[in-house]
Amino acid sequence: MIFAIEEINNSTELLPGIKLGYHIYDACGSVPVAVHVAFQLSNALDPVFYTGDNCSQSGMVKAVVGESESTPSISMSRIIGPFNIPQVSYFATCACLSDKQQYPNFFRTVPSDQFQADALAKLVKHFGWTWIGAVRSDSDYGNNGMASFLDAARKEGICVEYSESFYRTHPRSRIQRVADVIRRSTAMVVVAFTSPVDLRILLEELSLEPFKPRQWIGSESWVTAPDLLRFSFCAGTIGFGIQKSVIPGAAIDERLCDGTGDIKTLQSPYTDTSQLRITNMVLTQLKKVNFSRNGYDVSFDANGDPVARYELVNWQKSQSGSIKLVTVGQYDESLPVGLKFQINRNLTWVDGGTQVRNEKQ
Known part of the structure; x- marks a missing residue:
């Protein structure tokens, strides 16, 4: 800032x-x-x-x-x-x-979730997943975002086995119940409209007992969160992230270093300037603002929203076994119908394959 x-x-x-x-x-x-x-x-x-x-x-x-x-x-x-x-x-x-x-x-300076909800529904339909589960944060973000997604999903012919909500301050029994619903479900695809903090609590609960891994579909809030990549059973996760940008001059403050460390070995979201997504714009005036900075167009419509653009990201396992974020496509609401959603790299799914089958009978 x-x-x-x-x-x-x-x-x-x-x-x-x-x-x-x-x-x-x-x-x-x-x-x-x-x-x-x-x-x-x-x-x-x-x-x-x-x-x-x-x-x-x-x-x-x-x-x-x-x-x-x-x-x-x-x-x-x-x-x-x-x-x-x-x-x-x-x-x-x-x-x-x-x-x-x-x-x-x-x-x-980020798109409204109305655009993301529609994009997620199109993404799920694109891969033929018609039987899914849904979890959300019990907050304005989660409840409104999931409501928009479920409405868009129904229009795409997608059926929902369950829709569960939870929040970080809920008792553990509530978190356990949501985890049990996921474990017992037949839907192999889970769409999560949650904050990173809330999802971390749920994933920690899920990790306590063995279960058949699911294919996770992530909202922008958590799908690019570095600290969640440690949950290996979420490999194959896919979702829309805020566009990544490079900010010239945004280097580490040398005063914070003692001179003995190797910056390449640091694993911290605060030192990783390759994943600048929500921090990639400098704002000037508001209602009539229209400028470009670092390859990013900044403007607001009548609702105070920018043009909806997302990166499609995929959690892929590296040769070392760790999970890394890979940008595999884009979604641009400003483009004509049929061109908004593009995939330009191979994706991997939960089992390391290229397809997740439906289990609804």
């Missing part, structure tokens, strides 16, 4: 003659904390934001960047909306946030 702001302040193209200041808060994945911050932003802040480059004016909140999840973003928008403070999220994808009567101040 600081890197992006410094890039804007140092640029002669993005906001010439204007310097941005900032306050950064951690919502800690908590809606109450996010709401508390929203009230702080609405009630004024410290008198000075940024003391460099002759910045002497008192700090005034011009815009809010965040939150990363849909439910906290909804809560924040309800609070700051009446003050006409623009809010730009980089990862809140609930289709409900496109309603400008409810959220007139909300913009985002």
